[in-house]
Structure formats: structure tokens, C-alpha cells
Amino acid sequence: MRNARRARLILTLLLLSAFTLITLDYRSGALGGVRKVASTVFGPIQDGIDKVVHPIGSWFSSLGHLGSYKHENQDLHRRVAELQTQLRMTEVERQEYLQTQKLLHLAGLAQFTTVAARVTAYGGAFGFESTISINRGTKNGIRKNETVISGAGLVGRVVGPVGPTTATVQLANDSAFTAGCRMSTARLAVGAVSGNGRGKPMGLTLLDNTVRLEVGQMLVTFPSGPGGPFVPEVPIGKVTRVTPANGQIAQTAAVAPFVDFGSLDIVAVVTDAPESIKHDSLLPSSPTPAPTVTVTVTASPGSTSGGGTPSSTPTTSATSSATSTSRKTP
Amino acid sequence: MIAQRIALRLAVVITVVLAQTTVINRMHLPLGGPDLLLVVVVAFALVGGSQRGAVFGFFAGLTADVMPPTYHFAGELAFAYTVVGYLAGMLDAGEESSIATTISVVAGGSVAVVLLFAALGDLLGNANISGGATLHALAGTVVYDVVLAPFVVPLVSAAARRLEPVGPR
Numbered sequence: 233m234r235n236a237r238r239a240r241l242i243l244t245l246l247l248l249s250a251f252t253l254i255t256l257d258y259r260s261g262a263l264g265g266v267r268k269v270a271s272t273v274f275g276p277i278q279d280g281i282d283k284v285v286h287p288i289g290s291w292f293s294s295l296g297h298l299g300s301y302k303h304e305n306q307d308l309h310r311r312v313a314e315l316q317t318q319l320r321m322t323e324v325e326r327q328e329y330l331q332t333q334k335l336l337h338l339a340g341l342a343q344f345t346t347v348a349a350r351v352t353a354y355g356g357a358f359g360f361e362s363t364i365s366i367n368r369g370t371k372n373g374i375r376k377n378e379t380v381i382s383g384a385g386l387v388g389r390v391v392g393p394v395g396p397t398t399a400t401v402q403l404a405n406d407s408a409f410t411a412g413c414r415m416s417t418a419r420l421a422v423g424a425v426s427g428n429g430r431g432k433p434m435g436l437t438l439l440d441n442t443v444r445l446e447v448g449q450m451l452v453t454f455p456s457g458p459g460g461p462f463v464p465e466v467p468i469g470k471v472t473r474v475t476p477a478n479g480q481i482a483q484t485a486a487v488a489p490f491v492d493f494g495s496l497d498i499v500a501v502v503t504d505a506p507e508s509i510k511h512d513s514l515l516p517s518s519p520t521p522a523p524t525v526t527v528t529v530t531a532s533p534g535s536t537s538g539g540g541t542p543s544s545t546p547t548t549s550a551t552s553s554a555t556s557t558s559r560k561t562p
Numbered sequence: 563m564i565a566q567r568i569a570l571r572l573a574v575v576i577t578v579v580l581a582q583t584t585v586i587n588r589m590h591l592p593l594g595g596p597d598l599l600l601v602v603v604v605a606f607a608l609v610g611g612s613q614r615g616a617v618f619g620f621f622a623g624l625t626a627d628v629m630p631p632t633y634h635f636a637g638e639l640a641f642a643y644t645v646v647g648y649l650a651g652m653l654d655a656g657e658e659s660s661i662a663t664t665i666s667v668v669a670g671g672s673v674a675v676v677l678l679f680a681a682l683g684d685l686l687g688n689a690n691i692s693g694g695a696t697l698h699a700l701a702g703t704v705v706y707d708v709v710l711a712p713f714v715v716p717l718v719s720a721a722a723r724r725l726e727p728v729g730p731r
Contacts, residue, residue, distance in 0.1 A: 239613035253637030354587035359594035363631040400631035408689035
């Protein structure tokens, strides 16, 4: 009986402590320091584990592909399997190389200043949160709220206290994620796009109802003013389904993101962006051909080659604060 | 001796939470994935009793609260795991629990921990919490935890029994 009473007392004390911690963190973000220490300590460990686990993980996933060689004879079959296993190890590097190349292409087009990082850990909280850790932090110039991109488009934004060599990124499919966006086709139709959880399409709310939403239209980020979390023109996704308006003021639609959040390896944090970027220049297969950085030298004598600078008509950077990022304090 | 025991438990908790963030969550399993920490907390509580279960749950939850990458408020998971550790510990009868008991306690614990976290998050205005998301989280967590339970619980219980004096103090 005494034991039971003591256990109840301890339970009460622990629950009170938990409540105190929550209150402190809620009211003043007082536990930011603790989180910073935690990311300083655990960040490098996660990075280390990732280096070991990553190749093993993709080796296992490669086992599923071996079935296609059944028609070949037994020896050859085994040989292929062996070689495939060896190849898988380099496949990891190849995949990362491809992702990096796409990333550099996008960042180069936009003339973003970026810090490339590797994804080291995934958040969860029973699947409620959609977050990743990356292996770059304040030492590399990363600050809170900066935009994170991959070669395909918008990945998310930096949240929470940034550690010296780690940062936490809230992915765009997190339910608490919201970003300002602009339709690629219409001249200035702005809205807000928000995450709906893993594996679900994102939701678009378009504030302008003179523009008609159509399936296949693309979205890019629309900056939320100076100091805001997003840089302009980063591709977000494509409209897949338009919800009938039913006399409502705002139009809504489902959006398939360009980024596959389940297979992120290399991402980049945008630490600086040019004042203005040509509209829709970063979209995949956009109607207006995207300017490339390749320099083509024509053989005609006497004429100098055009050079790599895209002839962009500078558009005034938007100052309207049409976005609201639902953010939490820590 | 006490310092050693604390260090050991802390090492177990940190290892489990690191494995969760770097390995389990990376797999992107359909419906979510197991919550390894819950299974370990239940296994420990079943051997150690409600008092130790609550203390272990508190520190396990706190570690998960501050382990990057999270951005909910620190203390939310600590609260949820404390309750689950306490309740699971109350079922500690001193003898080896049957596999059926273990599985049902893990299933109940998974439901409780998800609901507690969701309820707290909702109170604190966490935009991630919704009815649909909670059902989704419940389904994924319970199914995978039940699958893990027969393998993880005996392992943790055996280790806890070997390394620590049995029974409530």
C-alpha cells in the first residue's frame, strides 16, 4: 500500500514537471536552449548514423528488383545479384549526385545563394509532424525561417533553434505548414498553399476569384515581404483537382507537390536570393523556355556570343504580405 | 551503483530515440510506423512497476521531446509517456506476463500515448492535430507496435531483470 501511494505521488510530481516544461516552452520558448544543446549533441550522431544506415537501407530496397532476372540461368542470376549488390552501394552516391545536380541547376537558374545539406533524420511524433534534420547549421550561415529547396522545388522552411551543425526543417506537407503562393499562369493571382500531412495532396486557397483555377496549373512561392520565410518563384506543385466553388469567396484546390518528400537525400537552404526573378523561370517545362546558364558560341565570324545572362524583365519584388505562416514559438 | 543504472537507462532511451529518427522514420512505411519508444517503456514498466515505469516514461518522453527534428513543445511527450509508464507498471504482477497480456498492454499503451499527445497538442493549438490525423496516427502506431511487441518486450524485460533487482522497492 505504501508503495502504491509513493508511486502516485511520484506520478503527480512528474506530470506537474511536464506541465511546467510545456508552460515554460509555450510562453517564452524557454526550452530553446535545451533544444539547441540537444541538436548540438545529437546532430553529429544522427549524421554519423545516417552515413552507415543510408547505404544499407537502399541495399535492402534493391532486393525487390532482383526478381526480373528469373529467366536467366542460375549462375548468371547469382552473378547479377552479386554485381547488383555491389552496384547498389555506388547507386547511393549516384542518386545523391543526380539530386545535387538538379539542385544546382535550380539554384543556378534563380541565382540563389544556397547551402547544400544532407538529410540525416526524420521526425515523427506518431506521424503528426513532418520534419527532417539536416547536417548544416549556424556555422554554415543557416538561420531560422529560411527557404529549403531540392532540385524539384519547395521542400520546406527552417524552424526552431538552429544548432551549430544541424537544423530542423518543417516539410511543406506538414499540416502546420502554410506558404504564400502565386499561380504560374495568371498575372497576379495569389493565395496560400498548406500541407495536409504525409502522402496527402497539399491544399490551395486562392484569394482572387476573378481567376479560374484549372487542373494542371502550377504554383510558385510568393514572398511574404522582407524578412519573410520564403524566397520568390520556387516551384511548389501542380493543381490536380479543383473544388467546386459553391458561391464561396475563395477557390480551393488540391495540389500535388513537385517534391517527393519520402526520398529526400540532398536539399539546399536558400541563404540569399536576388531582388527579383523572372516569373515562372524556375518551373519545369514552363511555357516560356527557362533560361539556361550554358553559353552557346555561334560560329558566325565577327559576332560575339550572347553570354549566359538570361534576358529577364525584372519584375518588382512583391511587398504584399498575402501569406500567413502558421508558426509555433520554439 | 545508482549512477550506473541511471546511465544505462539513459543510454537505452537515447539509442531507441536515435534509432527511431534515423532508421524507422526513414523507411516511410505505409500508415506511419512503429513507436519503438512506447514498446520499450511498456516493457520496462511491466518489469519495474508503476513508480519506475512513470520515471522511465518521463525521461524517455523528454528525450524524444528534444531530439531533433521536432518542433512541438518540450514536455508533451514526457507527459504522455509518464502516464503510460505508470499505467503499464500497475499491471506488473511480479511474474512473467503472457504474450497475450504483453500485446494487449502495448496496444492499449499505443492508443493512450497517441491520444494523450493529440489531446495536449490540441489544447496548445498545434495545427497538426485533427480528427483524421489522430485516427491515422492511431492506426499506424498500434498496428506496428503490436507487431514489434513480441520481439522487443521479452528482450527489454530480460535485460531489465538481469541488470536490476526485481520487484518494487
